[in-house]
Amino acid sequence: MESLDELENQSIYIFREAYRKFKDLAMLWSIGKDSTTMLWLARKAFFGRVPFPLVHIDTSYKHPVMIAYRDRMAKEWGVELVIGRNSQAIREGMDPTKGRFVCCNALKTQGLQQILDEHGYKGIFLGIRWDEEGSRAKERVFSPWDKNFEWNYKDQPPEMWDQFNTSFGPETHVRIHPLLSWTELDIWKYIHREKIPVCPLYFAGEGKRFRSLGCVPCNFPIDSTAGTVEEIMRELQVTKTPERAGRAQDHEAAYMMQKLRSLGYM
Amino acid sequence: MSEHDTLRIVIAGHVDHGKSTLIGRLFYDTGSLPEERYREIERTCREQGRPFEFAYLMDALQEEREQNITIDTAQTFFRTKKRPYIIIDAPGHKEFLKNMVTGAAAADAAILLVDGAEGVREQTRRHAYILSLLGLRQVVVAVNKMDRIGFRRDRFAEVEEELRRFLQSVGIVPSFVVPISAREGDNIASRSGRTPWFHGPTLLSALDAFSAACDISDLPLRFPVQDVYKWDGKRIYAGRVESGTIRAGDRIVFSPSGKSTRVRTVEKWGAPDLSAARAGECVGLTLVDELFVERGEVIGTAEDVPAEAREIVASLFWLGNAPLRRGRPYVLKLATSETEVTASSIDERLDSSTLEVIERHADRVENLEVANITFTLSRPIAADVFETNPRLGRFVLDDGGFVAGGGIIREVRTGAPGGGTRVIRLDARLATEPDGNFIDLTAEPGPVEFDLSAGFADRLARGEQVVVRIRSADQLEKLARLAFGHGLVLVFRRDEDGSKATLSGRGEESVVVYDETGPII
Numbered sequence: 001m002e003s004l005d006e007l008e009n010q011s012i013y014i015f016r017e018a019y020r021k022f023k024d025l026a027m028l029w030s031i032g033k034d035s036t037t038m039l040w041l042a043r044k045a046f047f048g049r050v051p052f053p054l055v056h057i058d059t060s061y062k063h064p065v066m067i068a069y070r071d072r073m074a075k076e077w078g079v080e081l082v083i084g085r086n087s088q089a090i091r092e093g094m095d096p097t098k099g100r101f102v103c104c105n106a107l108k109t110q111g112l113q114q115i116l117d118e119h120g121y122k123g124i125f126l127g128i129r130w131d132e133e134g135s136r137a138k139e140r141v142f143s144p145w146d147k148n149f150e151w152n153y154k155d156q157p158p159e160m161w162d163q164f165n166t167s168f169g170p171e172t173h174v175r176i177h178p179l180l181s182w183t184e185l186d187i188w189k190y191i192h193r194e195k196i197p198v199c200p201l202y203f204a205g206e207g208k209r210f211r212s213l214g215c216v217p218c219n220f221p222i223d224s225t226a227g228t229v230e231e232i233m234r235e236l237q238v239t240k241t242p243e244r245a246g247r248a249q250d251h252e253a254a255y256m257m258q259k260l261r262s263l264g265y266m
Numbered sequence: 267m268s269e270h271d272t273l274r275i276v277i278a279g280h281v282d283h284g285k286s287t288l289i290g291r292l293f294y295d296t297g298s299l300p301e302e303r304y305r306e307i308e309r310t311c312r313e314q315g316r317p318f319e320f321a322y323l324m325d326a327l328q329e330e331r332e333q334n335i336t337i338d339t340a341q342t343f344f345r346t347k348k349r350p351y352i353i354i355d356a357p358g359h360k361e362f363l364k365n366m367v368t369g370a371a372a373a374d375a376a377i378l379l380v381d382g383a384e385g386v387r388e389q390t391r392r393h394a395y396i397l398s399l400l401g402l403r404q405v406v407v408a409v410n411k412m413d414r415i416g417f418r419r420d421r422f423a424e425v426e427e428e429l430r431r432f433l434q435s436v437g438i439v440p441s442f443v444v445p446i447s448a449r450e451g452d453n454i455a456s457r458s459g460r461t462p463w464f465h466g467p468t469l470l471s472a473l474d475a476f477s478a479a480c481d482i483s484d485l486p487l488r489f490p491v492q493d494v495y496k497w498d499g500k501r502i503y504a505g506r507v508e509s510g511t512i513r514a515g516d517r518i519v520f521s522p523s524g525k526s527t528r529v530r531t532v533e534k535w536g537a538p539d540l541s542a543a544r545a546g547e548c549v550g551l552t553l554v555d556e557l558f559v560e561r562g563e564v565i566g567t568a569e570d571v572p573a574e575a576r577e578i579v580a581s582l583f584w585l586g587n588a589p590l591r592r593g594r595p596y597v598l599k600l601a602t603s604e605t606e607v608t609a610s611s612i613d614e615r616l617d618s619s620t621l622e623v624i625e626r627h628a629d630r631v632e633n634l635e636v637a638n639i640t641f642t643l644s645r646p647i648a649a650d651v652f653e654t655n656p657r658l659g660r661f662v663l664d665d666g667g668f669v670a671g672g673g674i675i676r677e678v679r680t681g682a683p684g685g686g687t688r689v690i691r692l693d694a695r696l697a698t699e700p701d702g703n704f705i706d707l708t709a710e711p712g713p714v715e716f717d718l719s720a721g722f723a724d725r726l727a728r729g730e731q732v733v734v735r736i737r738s739a740d741q742l743e744k745l746a747r748l749a750f751g752h753g754l755v756l757v758f759r760r761d762e763d764g765s766k767a768t769l770s771g772r773g774e775e776s777v778v779v780y781d782e783t784g785p786i787i
Binding site: 001002003005006009012013016017019020043044045046047048049130131137140156157158159160161163165167168181183194239240241242245 | 342343502504662664667
């Protein structure tokens with residue numbers, strides 16, 4: 001079996017396990033290429049339908065192109081979209097000048113926590129991948145986060161042979177990661193093969209493109225002339241720059257992402 | 267299988283034998299390390315006033331870097347000219363064995379790393395044993411830190427010899443044993459001038475010689491039902507083909523319910539003309555008769571249905587903090603089935619590093635031990651013996667909601683537990699130990715009848731003897747009858763090791779049975 005087929009089948013298997021095991025599920029859709037691919041895979045798993053809502057955490061700093069793309073695709077694919085916002089923090093003027101750690105934690109992590117609490121979701125699909133960044137490389141497919149929204153990365157239960165841990169305490173929510181073993185290049189190859197429409201910001205204009213999508217103040221485009229999916233695939237085969245190089249929050253301090261993630265960041 | 271299939275490699279071995287360093291080296295030498303990652307590691311090392319440390323590539327957590335250990339398994343990616351690889355770094359500390367197992371269970375092949383100066387250590391052996399219990403057979407051994415021992419051929423040969431002997435005892439034949447220095451790059455991507463006496467491949471060529479996950483499409487069909495969806499007025503049986511191939515029109519049988527029908531369609535979103543699915547594919551089936559079957563049932567063909575197991579004999583490694591106890595209920599998860607089971611007998615407890623039997627007929631298995639156990643199932647499930655079909659021959663045990671152990675099935679019993687008589691041919695069970703021949707019947711809970719080949723009866727008559735470890739008075743009685751029938755001598759003894767009966771051809775009387783107080787028959 002070809003690698004892409006193997007990855008696709010593995011993701012479908014994970015989706016179906018989660019759907020069988022958890023009642024209150026939702027999928028986090030960041031509008032980026034990974035979670036859009038994840039959404040496509042959910043439709044594959046459930047024969048064209050998406051039997052749970054999509055949650056977008058809107059920090060209010062997202063690029064308008066992302067928001068327009070989100071609303072267009074949600075309508076076209078007929079998915080239920082739930083927008084989460086930490087309105088109080090936004091009203092009080094939270095922005096990266098307060099510190100990137102503080103801002104990410106307030107607008108993203110707490111934004112997510114609020115929407116989980118409000119809707120009572122017990123399981124949430126996240127499109128993170130092992131090859132993105134060090135602390136994500138340590139993740140399990142089914143990953144429990146306790147009532148304080150914390151990840152106990154020092155003592156994770158074993159996971160083997162596609163037997164996932166699915167009985168967690170009532171105060172726990174579980175994060176399900178159907179894309180863990182995909183690489184950035186796999187994602188683009190799959191987007192190419194399946195012709196998945198992705199957000200236009202990924203494609204170069206005036207010598208720049210976004211390799212990873214985030215909030216406007218903290219996300220910087222890379223120098224690139226890749227204007228098509230094929231050109232992006234070619235670029236990735238020669239680049240020596242990591243995917244998240246343009247994401248300022250990753251680089252502000254040592255172990256920043258580990259700290260953010262142990263508190264519930266995606 | 268395309269040659270670009272990704273190969274998943276786990277790197278196992280004792281703590282400090284250089285796993286994380288080797289991974290850094292593989293990355294560096296294959297040009298797979300992004301410059302920025304390299305600079306980030308350089309910066310962190312400089313801030314901490316240490317030399318450049320490749321280990322930081324995998325040990326990303328602060329605790330790991332500060333304590334110089336790998337806590338959890340990490341996955342990362344590199345590529346050679348031949349194909350892409352996923353590298354799984356498995357922690358070498360004993361207390362993180364569950365993380366090692368998590369990593370190793372996902373691998374197609376393994377590098378077993380051993381420090382050339384230190385030689386084989388506790389976790390080297392334990393990891394090798396776990397790899398074998400996980401069914402991994404593609405293993406390359408890397409003898410690391412050759413620079414520390416002056417690239418000496420004799421020392422390398424010593425370590426190689428010691429390792430090969432141990433690996434053989436757990437059923438692993440390494441494809442290559444390669445002398446390397448991960449820190450200095452010898453024999454990793456290119457041949458080292460410092461080991462002119464070594465004529466084998468470099469580590470990377472050894473990896474390139476492995477094959478990706480074996481093709482199990484040729485095995486009989488196994489399609490465990492994962493879920494049943496009732497959408498748009500149809501019933502879709504969702505699942506993954508674990509082995510074999512399923513086609514529209516096939517006559518199929520569900521196990522253990524025994525229900526039977528034909529496949530109407532094989533469905534996948536975006537593939538309207540699909541007519542078959544092969545091993546590894548997740549699809550949906552619609553059936554000619556819309557049967558009521560539940561998740562956990564396994565579809566096979568009329569010619570080859572998986573066994574309806576009521577009892578399972580398995581080799582199991584235990585990762586639970588609380589011991590596994592005989593008689594206590596656990597949930598056994600095999601493919602998509604979940605069944606309450608009890609360990610009806612713990613036939614042997616073994617030290618997972620030395621492979622020594624700690625105890626026979628035990629009543630518990632402690633953390634990190636391996637055991638041979640007979641499980642009684644609360645209801646029958648479809649199962650295969652591991653050697654016949656690995657996908658349906660392995661399981662995990664769930665204790666209180668978490669995976670606490672994993673095992674492979676050695677034997678499936680289909681009769682009601684304790685019911686039905688099994689005929690056992692004694693010479694088929696014969697094992698030879700340093701102190702003589704023995705046959706172990708302690709794992710046989712039910713009624714038995716014995717049989718003996720003429721050749722084996724002759725050997726005994728000529729003076730050989732065999733010690734039979736027995737479980738019950740019923741077995742003793744049947745052995746006595748057998749001895750009587752073949753004109754052999756039977757001596758019964760009970761010591762701290764359990765009950766034993768010795769069968770031999772010597773002596774005048776045909777049957778003598780003793781206990782501590784003297785002859786009883």
